[in-house]
Amino acid sequence: MxxxxxxxxxxxxxxxxxxxxxxxxxxxxxxxxxxxxxxxxxxxxxxxxxxxxxxxxxxxxxxxxxxxxxxxxxxxxxxxxxxxxxxxxxxxxxxxxxxxxxxxxxxPGVSSFQAAAAALKTELTAPEISQTIILSRTSGRTPMPVKQELAELARTESTLCLFLSVHKLAHVARELIPYYGADCPIGVVFRASWPDEVVLRGTLADIAPKVAEAGITRTAMLIVGAALGSDREQDIPVSQLYHRHFSHGYRSADADSGADS
Ligand SMILES: C[S@@+](CC[C@H](N)C(=O)[O-])C[C@H]1O[C@@H](n2cnc3c(N)ncnc32)[C@H](O)[C@@H]1O
Missing domain, CATH: 3.40.1010.10 (Tetrapyrrole methylase, N-terminal domain)
Known part of the structure; x- marks a missing residue:
């Protein structure tokens, strides 16, 4: 047993x-x-x-x-x-x-940060922008270790996935703005993958009123970072992995790769 x-x-x-x-x-x-x-x-x-x-x-x-x-x-x-x-x-x-x-x-199971990323149809990493994903939360009845306060994490400008924090969203946004900027994209996903899933997108400056208006106070994932803004083709540095001029252990670059690279 x-x-x-x-x-x-x-x-x-x-x-x-x-x-x-x-x-x-x-x-x-x-x-x-x-x-x-x-x-x-x-x-x-x-x-x-x-x-x-x-x-x-x-x-x-x-x-x-x-x-x-x-x-x-x-x-x-x-x-x-x-x-x-x-x-x-x-x-x-x-x-x-x-x-x-x-x-x-x-x-193991699929975590809600993964389901939320899927709901947002985004990639959490982006070349030159964020190669690190931090899973964290704000303090509640469980205090945060001092070196892991939001401001400390924010210094890295990584993609942040915040659990257990939507009820303190206005505070989270205020803490993050000095590091990520007011126009930094944020996605909030309530009950990712449930039938009543809600997906909200905004910036650190405008997300709190949107979430308040939707009445979301629990069971939501916050995903913050510039990587979320690199979803439109014109915005991005993209990975070179599938580029025809990029060689790696499993594929050689096109023979003419020197011509226009
Ligand atoms: C106690 S934690 C458990 C996290 C869980 N072990 C995981 O891997 O997703 C509960 C928090 O996870 C997040 N959460 C859990 N399920 C969720 C879902 N379906 N959609 C969005 N967030 C969810 C919320 O932030 C919620 O406050």
Missing amino acids: KVIFVGAGPGDPDLLTVKAQRLLSECRICVYAGSLVSPEVVGLVPGDAELHDSAGMTLEQIEAVFVKGRQQNTDVIRLHTGDPAIYGAIREQMHALDRLGIDYEVV
Whole structure:
């Protein structure tokens, strides 16, 4: 028997891994994060399986379900939204399992920052503009380590994907403007890949009122950076990877590549 931490992906059941789909269809006991995991994903668990919504549970109550699984020699699926390794609060559950001597494994999932990038139809990296993606958040009840305050991250001018921060969007924009500029593009995606997904685009200067008007206060991904502005052909330095004059280990440049390069 073991506990399997499974990434539920961002919402759309088609974005589950094949392994997650199989595990859910075979599941007998499931603890799921009801505040974030989509009902459609939870619906893949067989109707006669035991379901526990962790939103209203303490760690001790979750541990009790793990122990019950061991008593019944039945695997327990611990379903976390997106990828369990990102703001999943899985560490304390793993510590408990270590203490209890119960084995566990992790099945990764598609994270919401990836689903949000897909919804925005953008590439998060752009040559000469951003070759770094930072996954972070603003401080909430969990304070930020001083060296990872938004202003510190902003100095790098990387593409920023901010979780758990949409309710502080006006503050985020104010913090970022000195580094990225007021006209820096930002995308906000509410419930990426859910049927009621909302995609908003703007600049650091104008995004907060747009999001307030849409009534979005939670479950949204913020993606900020100049890379988002390089989606129109005239704006960009693009990767040379597929350019006919560019050689690499798998392809030689056109024979006439010297002619006009
Ligand atoms: C506790 S974190 C969990 C993140 C998750 N492990 C992941 O990889 O996406 C919850 C935050 O993730 C983001 N989030 C989760 N699902 C989302 C979705 N479908 N669309 C947009 N943002 C989402 C929101 O910022 C939300 O506040």
